[in-house]
Amino acid sequence: MYLTQFRLNTARAGARKLLSSPQAMHAAVMSSFPEPPATEGGASSPRVLWRLDRNARSEVRLFLSSPARPDLTHLVEQAGWPAVATPEAPGWKTYDYGTFLARLDKGSTWDFRLTANPVHYARTKKGQKSTKRTAHLVPEYQLQWLLDRQDRGGFRVLEKPPERRHVQHGDEYQCVVREQRNLSFHKRGNDDRVQLLAVTYDGRLEVTDPDALRALLTRGLGKAKAYGCGLMTLAPTPQGS
Structure with missing residues (x-):
């Protein structure tokens, strides 16, 4: 790799x-x-x-x-x-x-950055059985989308010390939604316009399952991988932070 x-x-x-x-x-x-x-x-x-x-x-x-x-x-x-x-x-x-x-160890901590396409499936009309893939637009739900995938992904987003937390939901985690961008483009040979939401997360994690995390880092997380989503990278956690 x-x-x-x-x-x-x-x-x-x-x-x-x-x-x-x-x-x-x-x-x-x-x-x-x-x-x-x-x-x-x-x-x-x-x-x-x-x-x-x-x-x-x-x-x-x-x-x-x-x-x-x-x-x-x-x-x-x-x-x-x-x-x-x-x-x-x-x-x-x-x-x-x-x-x-190969050197990733269980229990080690890293700063991470991830750009992903956080989506869920929702019914477009009340009482309708069919669902449509829809992007999460609110940072609270965008963060929850990531948290829902951490166990399977072999990592745990670290929590803040109690004295550094605020009252709003999601602030207990060492993770922020740094940026979100709407992507809109035509696929070749297709008149339909593709619309995606790309969300960038910055945070800190602990490795819980090295093999699962290696799989995530090399296969990607979520949808729209061909269009700049899914890649998580790690960086050493600064000493004393």
Whole structure:
């Protein structure tokens, strides 16, 4: 497994085109591999996952998890800084993700970031038996969507110390909804418009089942994985925090 990071040059038209269309970004991500990974789409196998982190208006980073090592030369040429790229510093960084995943231990704590598509199934009309997939729009329910999946996902979202909590629901957890964005685009060859809600969570977790968490980190969580949802990444918890 590999984890790749690429910073987009938001001043370029190519970058703005990719950022405006999850469909275009998905195609660019999949073009990073000479051949589509053999495990792509497998329910029990690692797959290609990606996420956009908007840390500032001019700082947008693409994170890419994949079973095969990607080549992002085309993204550097279209949406990066090709003039300063060298063989030693091609414009992106790829890390050995498998070694990191193998070291995950039960009981260890990590800061995490996840962009997901939190949805539920609801009846559109009173008394109607059929249901429709609908996005959770309220942060309270978006957080609960994540909490409902933590046991199966091999992690536990940590709670705040009592003295740091407030009265509103959800504030007892070390997790916040950092951002939510409405994504709307057309699929190729389809006139119907796809509409998705992408929600980004920042928080802190404890590993309860390393194997289950490794599966989540490499297969993704929730729906809309092809369009920038489902990828959770971990970072060391700062000492003393």
